Amino acid sequence: MSSNQTPRDEEEKRLLTVLEQVSRRMRKEMALLGDRRGDVVGIRQEFWDDVRMNFSDSTEVGETWSSIVQQAELLAERERSHRVASEAVERLTKQFDSPYFARIDFAETGMESEIIYIGRASLVGEDGETFYVYDWRAPVSSLFYDQEPGPAAYRVPDGKMEGELQLKRQFVIRGGQLKLMFDTSETVGDEILQAVLSEGSDTSMKSIVATIQKEQNWIIRDEKHKLLVVQGAAGSGKTSAALQRIAYLLYRYRETLGPDQIILFSPNPVFKGYISNVLPDLGEANMRQMTFRELIEARLGRRFEVEDLFSQTEALAAADGTAEGEARESSVRYKGSEHFFITVENYLKRLELDGARFRPLRFRSMTIVSAEEMSQQFYGIRAADGFGNRAAGLRRWLLERLRTWIDSQMNEPWLEEAAELVDSEDIQRAYVDVRRSGGFHEEVFDDEEQMSIRLRRRVAEETLAPLIKAVRSYRFLDAVATYRELFESRTLFTACSPDGKLPTGWEWMLQRVEETMGRKVIDHEDATPLMYVSEALEGFRRVEGDIQHVFVDEAQDYSPFQAAYLRRRYPRARMTVLGDFNQAIYIQSQANGGFGGWTRLMAPEATSVLRLTTSYRSTEPIVEYTKGILAAEDAVGIIPFHRKGEAPRVIACKDNGQLSEQIAASINELLAQGYGTIGVISKTAYESGNASALLKELLPDDVPVTLVTGGSAELPKGVSVLPSYLAKGIEFDAVLVWDASEVRYGKEKDRKLLYTVCTRALHILYIFHTGTVSPWLPKP
Numbered sequence: 001m002s003s004n005q006t007p008r009d010e011e012e013k014r015l016l017t018v019l020e021q022v023s024r025r026m027r028k029e030m031a032l033l034g035d036r037r038g039d040v041v042g043i044r045q046e047f048w049d050d051v052r053m054n055f056s057d058s059t060e061v062g063e064t065w066s067s068i069v070q071q072a073e074l075l076a077e078r079e080r081s082h083r084v085a086s087e088a089v090e091r092l093t094k095q096f097d098s099p100y101f102a103r104i105d106f107a108e109t110g111m112e113s114e115i116i117y118i119g120r121a122s123l124v125g126e127d128g129e130t131f132y133v134y135d136w137r138a139p140v141s142s143l144f145y146d147q148e149p150g151p152a153a154y155r156v157p158d159g160k161m162e163g164e165l166q167l168k169r170q171f172v173i174r175g176g177q178l179k180l181m182f183d184t185s186e187t188v189g190d191e192i193l194q195a196v197l198s199e200g201s202d203t204s205m206k207s208i209v210a211t212i213q214k215e216q217n218w219i220i221r222d223e224k225h226k227l228l229v230v231q232g233a234a235g236s237g238k239t240s241a242a243l244q245r246i247a248y249l250l251y252r253y254r255e256t257l258g259p260d261q262i263i264l265f266s267p268n269p270v271f272k273g274y275i276s277n278v279l280p281d282l283g284e285a286n287m288r289q290m291t292f293r294e295l296i297e298a299r300l301g302r303r304f305e306v307e308d309l310f311s312q313t314e315a316l317a318a319a320d321g322t323a324e325g326e327a328r329e330s331s332v333r334y335k336g337s338e339h340f341f342i343t344v345e346n347y348l349k350r351l352e353l354d355g356a357r358f359r360p361l362r363f364r365s366m367t368i369v370s371a372e373e374m375s376q377q378f379y380g381i382r383a384a385d386g387f388g389n390r391a392a393g394l395r396r397w398l399l400e401r402l403r404t405w406i407d408s409q410m411n412e413p414w415l416e417e418a419a420e421l422v423d424s425e426d427i428q429r430a431y432v433d434v435r436r437s438g439g440f441h442e443e444v445f446d447d448e449e450q451m452s453i454r455l456r457r458r459v460a461e462e463t464l465a466p467l468i469k470a471v472r473s474y475r476f477l478d479a480v481a482t483y484r485e486l487f488e489s490r491t492l493f494t495a496c497s498p499d500g501k502l503p504t505g506w507e508w509m510l511q512r513v514e515e516t517m518g519r520k521v522i523d524h525e526d527a528t529p530l531m532y533v534s535e536a537l538e539g540f541r542r543v544e545g546d547i548q549h550v551f552v553d554e555a556q557d558y559s560p561f562q563a564a565y566l567r568r569r570y571p572r573a574r575m576t577v578l579g580d581f582n583q584a585i586y587i588q589s590q591a592n593g594g595f596g597g598w599t600r601l602m603a604p605e606a607t608s609v610l611r612l613t614t615s616y617r618s619t620e621p622i623v624e625y626t627k628g629i630l631a632a633e634d635a636v637g638i639i640p641f642h643r644k645g646e647a648p649r650v651i652a653c654k655d656n657g658q659l660s661e662q663i664a665a666s667i668n669e670l671l672a673q674g675y676g677t678i679g680v681i682s683k684t685a686y687e688s689g690n691a692s693a694l695l696k697e698l699l700p701d702d703v704p705v706t707l708v709t710g711g712s713a714e715l716p717k718g719v720s721v722l723p724s725y726l727a728k729g730i731e732f733d734a735v736l737v738w739d740a741s742e743v744r745y746g747k748e749k750d751r752k753l754l755y756t757v758c759t760r761a762l763h764i765l766y767i768f769h770t771g772t773v774s775p776w777l778p779k780p
C-alpha cells in the first residue's frame, strides 16, 4: 500500500478486494444453484420415466422397487445440494452487504503482526488458505471483544495465545459501502454502539455481534460452568447474550451439538416470535423454544382444566382489594415461596416411608386391586430403590394382576353376555386365531370351546383396554390425592414445614384446593407443585437426556418448583439462566427473592453468577427516570449507556376519554416523526381490550392498531396495544403507558410492574394517567 494513502483509502481498497471475492464466489454458487434447480426439476418431471415398472413376478416387483428407491435417493441428494447452494447464496448476499465489522492487528509473541478482519461469517479464498474474514466466533475474534490495545491473549482449544494487540478498528459497512470507521482503544468503541442504538427498533430482535460488550462476551463464550446465572438490568442485553451464546455454542461444538439439543424457555408466544429471527440471521438454525405453560399442559392438560399464569394474573387483578382476592394473592405468593418448596420436599421424603395415595383398579362395581393392596406392594419394594423403581415394580405387578383377573372372569356372566353381542368379524378373527394356533384338527367339540374362550378373552381385553392403558401410564398413582393430603392434615403440614409453622391463610388454601380440584380445575399456583409431586412419585421418568443446553429467559418469574423441575427434566443439560429481580412482576415469584431457586441447582464450583449493569435499550434520560421507580437499593448498579434523548413525560388526563384522545394524538405525532414501533401498554388484558377499541375509533384507518393477546405469535408493525405482562422482554421505539394512576399502580406489588412497562422504551416514554398519579413515579 502506498504511503500517501490515508487509512480510510486503504480500507476502501481492501473492501473492494473482499467484495470481489464475495461476488466471484457468488457467481459460482449461483451457477451451481441454477444447475441443481434444473436437476431437481428434471428429476421430478422424469421421475417415472426412469423407473422400470414391471409387476409380472416377485423378482420384477423387487427390481421395480429398487429403481424407485434409487430415483428417490438421487432426487433427495440433489435437493440437499440445492439447499446447500441456496444457503450459500443467501450467506454471500449478506456478506456482500456487510462482509465484516472489525479489524484487529495482532502480533503473536516473536512473530510478525497479522491483520484479521472479523465478520458474521468467515470468508476463505479459493485457495482454501487465505482467510479474508474470520467468523466472530473464532477463538482469535475474542480479542476484539475482550481486550484493549497492548499486551493481550486469547484462548484456543489447547491453551492460550499471547502477544500484542496493535490495532482495533471498527467499521459500519452497508450495501458494500464503507459508511463509518473508527480506531478504538476501548473494548468495543462507543461511537459505533451509539450509531447502532440510535436506530429504530423492529418487530423482531436483531443480532448484536458487531458490538458485543466485554461482559456480554463472557456470557457468550463461557464453557467452564454447568450453570450460568445472569442478573442483568432491564435492557442490558441478557436475551441478546443468550442468543449469541447459542450461535457460539453451535459453532464451537458443530460436530456434536445440533439446534434440537438446545432448548430456550420463553415468557410467552409473542416473545417467542420476537426473537425467532436472530439465529437464522446469523446463519444458524433456531433452537427449540418452549414456554413453561406448554410443559404443564402436556402433563396435566388432558385430565384437568389448568389455569395459566396470565389468567391467574388477570383474576388477581380483577379481585384486587376484595377479601377473596387478598386471600388468593397470599396463597399464590406462598406457593411460589422457598418455604413451600422445602415443605413439599420434606413431604416427599416422608412419602418414601408411607402415605402415597393410589387409585384402586375398578371395573364396573368390582374392585380388581384396592388402593391398600397397591400401597402394600409399593412400600414392599425397598425404599432404597427410589420412587421410580417402586412405581415401575407396582406397574408390572398390576399388569400381571389384570391378566390373572381376566383369566378368572372367563365364565362370568358379564363376559358371556358381552361375547354374545360381538359382531361376525370378531368371530372370524377368533376362528383364525384358533386355526393359527393349531386348532380344528381334533375333536370338534373342543375346538368350539377353544374358540369361545378366545372370543371371550378378546372381549375382556378390549373392554379392559382403557384400564390397561391407564396402568401403563402410571395413572394408578394418585398425585392429586397425595398433594391434597398435605393440606388436609394440619399435623402433616407442620411436620413437613421447615419451621414447623403453618403459613398464614392455610385454612383458605385447604378449602380452595378442595374446591378447585374437586371440579378438576387446577389453579396456576398448584400446577407446578402438583406436577412436581406427580413426577416425583413416578421417579421423574420423563427426562429428556439428549438436551445439552437449557436457556431460561426472564428467570426471575420462575418459582423454586419450576427451577427444580427443569433441572430434573433435563438432567444432562448445562443451564444458562437470565433474569432481572427488578422485573419480578408475578406474585408467584415475589416471595422467593431473586435467584435462590436457580443458584442451588448445581454445586457452587460448577456455578457462575454474573451481573450486567449497563442498560443499552433506553436513552440516558429514560434509564435515569425509570431507576427512580425502583427502591433506591434496587436501582444501585443500573448504569445508563450515554445516549441522548427526550425526557419522559407524565401527562395528566381528566378521564378515560381524554386519556385515549391524548394517546391517539401522540400516536399521530410519533408516527409522523418516523417512529416505527409504538407500544401502548396497559396493566391488564381487560384494559388493553378497551384501549385498542377506543384507539381504533380515534385513529385514521391507515394507522394499524393491533391488540396483542396471550395467543399472539408475533409483534406487528405500527401500534401494538398490550397488557404489561406480555410486554416482557420486548421493546418499542415509543412506549405510551395507559393509565399509570394510583388506582392501577398504587401498591408495592405494582412497582416492579410499572418499572418493567416503562423500561420497554428505546427513545420515547410518555406516561398517561387519570386521577392521582402512581406514587412510584419519580417526583418532578
Ligand SMILES: Nc1ncnc2c1ncn2[C@@H]1O[C@H](COP(=O)(O)OP(=O)(O)OP(=O)(O)O)[C@@H](O)[C@H]1O
Binding pocket: 193, 196, 197, 206, 208, 211, 212, 213, 216, 232, 233, 234, 235, 236, 237, 238, 239, 240, 241, 580, 616, 617, 728, 729, 730, 731, 759
Ligand atoms: N452489545 C450490544 N450492542 C448493541 N445493542 C445491544 C447490545 N446489548 C444490548 N443491545 C440492545 O439493547 C436492547 C435490549 O437488549 P435485550 O433485550 O437483550 O436486553 P435484556 O437484558 O434481555 O432486557 P429486558 O430484561 O429488559 O427484557 C436490544 O435492542 C439489544 O439489541
